[in-house]
Amino acid sequence: MTSVANGPDTTGAELRRMHGFLSAFTRRQAERTVEIPGGFAALNDTYALSRADNQVLVDGPTDPEALPERVEEVLAHLPHRAVNVLDPVTAEACAGPLARAGYTRTAVVLMLHTGPLPELGGAREVDLPALRGPLAESWRRFLPGVGDEVVHALVERRVVRRRGAADVRFLASHDEWGEVASWADLYMDPAVGVAQIEDLVTAESHLGQGHAGVVLDTALRTAADAGCTTRFLTAFADDWPRRWYERRGFVSVGSVDCFERE
Template sequence: MSTPVLQQVDAFLSGFARRQAERIVELPGGFAVLDETFGHSRMNNQIYIDAPVAPEALPAVADEVLGHLPHRLITVLDDAIAEACAEELARAGYSRSAYLVMVHEGPVPPDGRAAERVDLDALRTPLTRLWRAALPDVEDEVVRHLVDRRAARRRGGIVHFLAARTPEGEIASWADFYLDPERGIAQIEDLCTAPDQLRKGYADVVLGTALRLAADGGCGTRFLTADAADWPRRWYERRGFSAVGRFSCFERD
């Protein structure tokens, strides 16, 4: 059953996706976001389902709207709708991944070491290294799209890139930070740490800074999303985050 906080988060995710899109196609039960500038980015070229939909129609709709792309990605924000669609999409060859919506319910970290706001240029080198390590066989253009797609996120609203540096000035950890003071909600997204800087506290610096900025901006709802099957969810739980719901991504190559 959807709670008011989860409804607020789902509305934020839908609205942000719409605003950052280069082009939107309205669909029964949702919409597609498309961005030719970052055609290799699945995040920027996918379908969102945020209302009841006929499951049997989804595979054909995805083929029609995303047919010019080598992938299919459908994000279903409501868990009950995702359950209703799962069998039909599995028959059509889609795999399913579940993601938790985690809301910060602990105390805001006290003032301490702070991350800084940086521009995209400052993140290009560490982001490129991470993507190249994760996708060693893809073309350089694919990596470039995955790095530069962050530029489109600025269309979504108030967006900051936060980073913590080593004493030598190298960026060690970073994250996106989306802020909507009018609606009292903030999201922390893509918190990453360079592999050689793990377990040194840099991610805590970035996360703590984001939480303080959100609280200072009047955002009582502070959330992030985490892979339901991966270890970071436990790391977030130890820092005051609790799962309030989940959504699903259905994907097919």
């Protein structure tokens, strides 16, 4: 895994800032939380079909053997199980017990922006109503065959992200006719100097036209102007967007291990 050029100490400090931001964001956007040893369950009963909004986050030392049973207790009311582990050593220790309990494991890479700051990209802030149509279309593309109820939940759950950070913005690039072509979330906490860019998506009809770059550049510049010196995003370890982000000045500094079970 690539590390930032200014050394392992800086990399570790940046990674701890990202972990802290992710943990705080997850807590703040939840309708309710349930504490467990080494972490907590973040629950949003309004969007019970959303795994991202109903999960266990392990952000401290825990008992790996006891974790599956503890997850079962706090997520028993849900049709799914989702556990995210921030520390790689803890994740490795939990992998065996969770696998025996039927969980599959994937890695999400944490990518820190270390490249030159772009000029303001040209995207603009929008509200959820402007994104409902494009979001629904994209979810049907990514999850073919899912029902309308699931798509509705995945679209509307964006409402709770407003409370996840001190400053949450939805950014979008538009085509020449004013249609939303690409969009992303920007979560900022200027008090701690950290910003996360999340869910950068381009409508299928606008792929390859540069709109994603416009949104990304705008998010980076906006975060920098707000005083956020740590600017990061997440990407699936084995998916192509990771390489695209690398070409735009991002480097991998760590990962979050995601364990899921139906």
